[in-house]
Amino acid sequence: MKIKSVRAFPIQSEMIGALYQEGATSGRRPPWTKTAEVAGPMSGYTRFKRSRTAWRYDGAVGCLVTAEDGTFGFGATRYDLPVVHLINDHLGPVIEGENALAIERTWDMMVRAASPYGTSGLPSYAISAVDLALWDLKGKLLEQPVYALAGGPVRDDLPVYATGNDTDWNLELGFRGTKLACAFGPHDGLQGLARNEETIARTRELIGPDIELMLDCWMALDVDYAVRLAERIRPYGLRWIEDCLLPENAEAHDELRRRLPSMTLATGEHWYSIQSFASACIRRPADVLQPDICWAGGFTGCRKIAQLAEAHGLEVCLHAGANTPYGQHLSITSPAIRWAEYFMGSAPGVPLEDIRIFPGMPVPVDGRIVPSDEPGFGLGLTLDHIRQMQR
Structure with a gap:
């Protein structure tokens, strides 16, 4: 065909x-x-x-x-x-x-x-x-569902964590991990550093010791600020800090790894080529690689990245991997992907079914998700849907 x-x-x-x-x-x-x-x-x-x-x-x-x-x-x-x-x-x-x-x-x-x-x-x-x-x-x-074409699932379902600062709502929905957006960076001085710590401390108190906590820094920091922030928040037991630096500066990522040997680092949301991830697998500036399946070469590209990471003993967690059927299908097929991210940008109280991107897409239930077993990605789209969405 x-x-x-x-x-x-x-x-x-x-x-x-x-x-x-x-x-x-x-x-x-x-x-x-x-x-x-x-x-x-x-x-x-x-x-x-x-x-x-x-x-x-x-x-x-x-x-x-x-x-x-x-x-x-x-x-x-x-x-x-x-x-x-x-x-x-x-x-x-x-x-x-x-x-x-x-x-x-x-x-x-x-x-x-x-x-x-x-x-x-x-x-x-x-x-x-x-x-x-x-x-x-x-x-x-x-x-066949795409996950079957890719070799089948390696687990029965996917654990999912929530990204978003409505932490109480994330807990109510049953997520077993939550990730905060970092509010302040180097330009905010010591006051911003203190306010970041206060937010993390308050969140840890709210969620208790048995929920994973992460911090997304979204390319806002430099090496020195990231180190100072990491040292201040060490008592709160974060699973990782992520995306601290501008993506192209490989030397800065290596230096951050050198200065924070015991902190779990995650990055790669804004890396796009196989070569970038292959280099990271060798240099090991991060412990968790985070390609986005809609940005880093699609299913084929991210499948290659996950296989590279698996061979080098690194973890992969797709950026917003549970927010699309694309990420759900790849995530459940890779031993390197242990859980999936679900970005929460909607108002507390709105059921996740109301904010699905595609009609056929499953949403997390009690912090877990199972991809659709419909043919392809199970998007549930008709040609009429597609005509209506065109701008």
Whole structure:
């Protein structure tokens, strides 16, 4: 069966979910995302300090791959029209006419075709969307869930932790781990350092000793600040601190590892190439690697990363891995992936079923999740859904 067409389009983000929900429960209070300050790489610039949306360029992207017989697969990623154009004007035409089941071949073709302008960054987002659509298509053509095509599950279900600062709601939903967004960075001085510690101390008191606690620093820190923060929060028994540094500075990551030999470090959300993760497996600047399946080469790319990590004795935890069927299917097939992240950006009191990205997607129940066993990723999308979501 050959690939007939590959077409990408910008998504009306507000339409995802609304396409199939009959209604939504009102929250008890606004979600933490409405008012919380979160440190980031632009925190040193006053007019951009309070909100990421003030400076970020974003936009959801959908990718529809259709086979000769009309069967389709759907993939998703981010970064709007630049990624749409890369798929429609370059990568799609490269693989149209190829065997729809030969995904290793099409992935390699896309990576090599993008090599003149580099595969890391926006090209990796584009490759990811196409690759995910191809796996979804392959599962439908063979009438198998993607996790079965990848070798089957290595466990019965996936433990899931919640990312988000509405900690009481995370506990109520039964998550056995919770991750905070770090509010303050180097530009906030000693007062910010103290306030970070206060938040972590308060959260540890709330959740008790038997719930895992992590801290997401989202590229906001430098080596010295990360070390000072790690030393201050050591008494609170964090499972890890993550994404402390700008992603490209490999030497800084190595130095942070040298200065924090006993702290578990996690990173890789903003690494995109196989080579970046292969280098990290050798250098070991982190204990937990966190590729995003919609950004780092799709199912094929992240499967390779998980296998590299497994061979080197490192753990993988996909960025937002439980928030999409894509991440759920890969996570349950890899021994290197011990649990999955679920980002909580909705209001406390709103059932997780009301905020699913796709209609066929399972959501965590009591802190655990089982991927759909429907063909492909079990997205539950129709062509009418896809037409409605296009911008």
